[in-house]
Amino acid sequence: MTKYLHGYQEEEQRRLYEQAGLLEGLIYPWIDLNRNKNLLELGSGVGGQTEILLKLYPNLSITCVEIEASQLSQAKKNLQAFQKRNIEFIQQDATQLQLDKKFDSAFICWVLEHISDPQKVLEGVFSHLEPHGVIYLTEVFNSSFHFYPKLPGLTDYYQAYNTFQVQNGGNPNIGLQLGNLLHQAGFENILVQPGGFLLDQSQPERFKLMTEYWKKLMLSSASEMVASGLIENHLVNEMNSDLDKISTDPDGIFFYQFIQANAVKP
Numbered sequence: 001m002t003k004y005l006h007g008y009q010e011e012e013q014r015r016l017y018e019q020a021g022l023l024e025g026l027i028y029p030w031i032d033l034n035r036n037k038n039l040l041e042l043g044s045g046v047g048g049q050t051e052i053l054l055k056l057y058p059n060l061s062i063t064c065v066e067i068e069a070s071q072l073s074q075a076k077k078n079l080q081a082f083q084k085r086n087i088e089f090i091q092q093d094a095t096q097l098q099l100d101k102k103f104d105s106a107f108i109c110w111v112l113e114h115i116s117d118p119q120k121v122l123e124g125v126f127s128h129l130e131p132h133g134v135i136y137l138t139e140v141f142n143s144s145f146h147f148y149p150k151l152p153g154l155t156d157y158y159q160a161y162n163t164f165q166v167q168n169g170g171n172p173n174i175g176l177q178l179g180n181l182l183h184q185a186g187f188e189n190i191l192v193q194p195g196g197f198l199l200d201q202s203q204p205e206r207f208k209l210m211t212e213y214w215k216k217l218m219l220s221s222a223s224e225m226v227a228s229g230l231i232e233n234h235l236v237n238e239m240n241s242d243l244d245k246i247s248t249d250p251d252g253i254f255f256y257q258f259i260q261a262n263a264v265k266p
C-alpha cells in the first residue's frame, strides 16, 4: 500500500482542515451538485471538503470513505455542527471499494496522488454510481509550480518533496492523467481543466497567505524526509526562509496549477 506523504499528526489534521477553506474559492466554482441527492466522497480525511459540500448543498447526503481511523474520528468532530444531516463515515480502502448502495455523484479531492493504483479507485466509483451519476475530481499537478526569484533552498526542497512522494508510491503529477483514467474506467462526457493561482505583489495579502500555507504543506513531510535521509535539516530552514523572501520580493511570483475533471457514467 502507498505510504501517506503527510502523516496523521494533530498538526497535519489541522492543516488539512484549514487547507480546504483556503482553497475553497478556487475549487468549487467548477462543481455543481445541485441536482444530486447522495454523494460518495473518497479519501474524505478530516472532513474539510465534506463541510464545504454540506454548506453548499443543503439537500445532499454524504458517505465519507477514508482509510485512516484517526482521520474519520477527527472528521466526526469537525462536522459536529452538521449532525442532523445525513452523513455516513466508513473506514475502507478506496482501491477496494465495497459498499452496499449506489450513489448519484462522487467527489475526490487531493487523494489519487497518494494511491499507487488510481485506476482501481475510479473503477470502484464507476461500479458504485447509478447510470448518469457524475464524478468530480481535483488533483495536483506539482510540476506546474513556478516561483520568482529562483532560490535554491525552495527548489531543492520541492524536488525532494516530489521525489519522496514517488518513492512512497504516489504521483505528484496525477492531475494530468485524470482524463485518461476516467476514459479507461468507462466514464463519458469527460471535461478536464486547470485551476490554481498566479500571485504577485498586486495581491500582497493573498500572496503572503499562500506562501505561509505552502510552508505548512511542505513541512508536513519534513521529518519523514529527514528521517529517510533524503534531505538534511538545514534544507527545511532554507525552504522556510526562501518562501518568506519570495512573498516580500518586489518582483516575487508564485504560480501553481491543479487539475479538475468531471465525467458521467453512461
Ligand SMILES: C[S@@+](CC[C@H](N)C(=O)[O-])C[C@H]1O[C@@H](n2cnc3c(N)ncnc32)[C@H](O)[C@@H]1O
Pocket: 004, 016, 017, 020, 042, 043, 044, 045, 046, 047, 048, 049, 065, 066, 067, 068, 071, 092, 093, 094, 095, 108, 109, 110, 111, 114, 115
Ligand atoms: C490530502 S488528504 C485529502 C483529504 C480531503 N479530501 C481534503 O481535501 O481535505 C488525503 C486523504 O486520503 C486518504 N487516503 C489515502 N489513501 C487512501 C485509500 N486507499 N483509501 C481511502 N482513503 C485514502 C488519506 O488517509 C487522507 O486522509
